[in-house]
Amino acid sequence: xxxxxxxxxxxxxxxxxxxxxxxxxxxxxxxxxxxxxxxxxxxxxxxxxxxxxxxxxxxxxxxxxxxxxxxxxxxxxxxxxxxxxxxxxxxxxxxxxxxxxxxxxxxxxxxxxxxxxxxxxxxxxxxxxxxxxxxxxxxxxxxxxxxxxxxxxxxxxxxxxxxxxxxxxxxxxxx
Numbered sequence: 001x002x003x004x005x006x007x008x009x010x011x012x013x014x015x016x017x018x019x020x021x022x023x024x025x026x027x028x029x030x031x032x033x034x035x036x037x038x039x040x041x042x043x044x045x046x047x048x049x050x051x052x053x054x055x056x057x058x059x060x061x062x063x064x065x066x067x068x069x070x071x072x073x074x075x076x077x078x079x080x081x082x083x084x085x086x087x088x089x090x091x092x093x094x095x096x097x098x099x100x101x102x103x104x105x106x107x108x109x110x111x112x113x114x115x116x117x118x119x120x121x122x123x124x125x126x127x128x129x130x131x132x133x134x135x136x137x138x139x140x141x142x143x144x145x146x147x148x149x150x151x152x153x154x155x156x157x158x159x160x161x162x163x164x165x166x167x168x169x170x171x172x173x174x175x
Contacts, residue, residue, distance in 0.1 A: 005066050005119075006066070006112075006115045006116070006119055007071065007115075008071075008111050008112065008114075008115050009071075009111070010070065010071055010072075010108070010111060011068055011069065011070065011071055011077075011108060011111055011112055011115070012068075012069045012070075012071050013066040013067065013068055013069075013080060013081070013112060013115060013116070014066055014067050014069065015054070015058060015066060015067070016050055016054040016055070016064075016065060016066060016067045016079065017067075020067050020076060021043075021046060021047055021050060022043075023076050023100075024046060024050065024067075024076075024078070024079060024098075025041070025043050025046040025047075026100060027078055027079075027098050027099070027100050028040065028041040028045070028046040028049065028098070029041060029042070029043070029046065030100075030101070032101055033098065033100070033101055035137075036134045036136070036137045036140070038158065038160070050065065050079075053065045053081075053083045053096075054066070054079075054081070057083060057084075061084070062124065063081060063082040063083075063093075063119075063120075063124060064081050064082065064083065065079045065080070065081035065083060065096060066079060066080060066081040067079060068080050068097075068099065068108065068112050077099050077100060077103045077108055078097065078098050078099035078100055078103065078108075079096075079097065079098050079099075080095070080096065080097035080098075080099075080109065080112035080113055080116060081095070081096065081097075081116060082094065082095060082096075082116055082119075082120055082124075082129070083096050085130075085132055086156065087130060087132065087154060087156070087169055088152070088154035088155075088169065092128065092129075092130050093120055093126050093128070093129050093130070094129070094130050094131060094132055095113045095116045095117060095120075095129060095130070095131045095147065096131070097109045097112060097113055097140075097143070104139065105139075109140075109143045110142075110143045110146040110147060113131070113143060113144075113147045114146070114147050116129075117129055117147055117148070117172055121172070121174070127173060127174050128171065128172070128173040128174070129171075129172050129173075130148070130169055130170060130171050130172075131143075131144040131147065131148060131169075131170040132156075132167050132168070132169060132170075133167065133168045133170060134165070134166075134167060134168070135153075135166055135167070135168055141168065144168070144170035145170070147170065147172070148170035148171055148172045149171060149172050149173075150170070150171050151168050151169065151170050151171070152168070152169045152171065153166060153167070153168060153169070154166075154167055154169050155167070
């Protein structure tokens with residue numbers, strides 16, 4: 001398989017490499033980018049995140065988080081891809097995305113996530129794909145509303161104390 005997985009009008013999604021980790025850590029180490037996560041990540045935590053959700057996932061599932069790059073300049077903008085996450089229906093394929101904040105508000109997340117949705121349903125043959133979004137994350141809600149067909153609410157243990165937190169589950173399936 002070539003390094004480029006998906007192409008859109010403006011973006012190429014490709015496998016993440018270890019050379020991408022310093023830029024990706026910029027996102028995962030930034031308080032504004034990680035506002036809706038339990039906290040920022042150290043470089044080692046970022047590397048472990050991508051080991052599990054990119055490198056290991058490519059080998060084990062044939063998908064994972066991919067690098068999102070600008071087709072014209074080749075610049076790395078962030079990541080977007082398919083990971084397996086726990087939902088009210090069990091372990092499900094989820095579209096996740098994280099872009100450096102300079103690239104927010106330009107439609108890149110929706111463009112990349114839509115390409116992942118189509119890849120999941122049409123190429124990988126998955127019957128259902130979701131996005132999990134916190135109710136207070138309005139930017140990601142707008143992206144998910146553009147990508148998915150419907151929304152449900154579910155509660156999931158979050159953070160170190162394991163308390164239940166409400167999430168929106170955006171869903172696209174074959175129905």
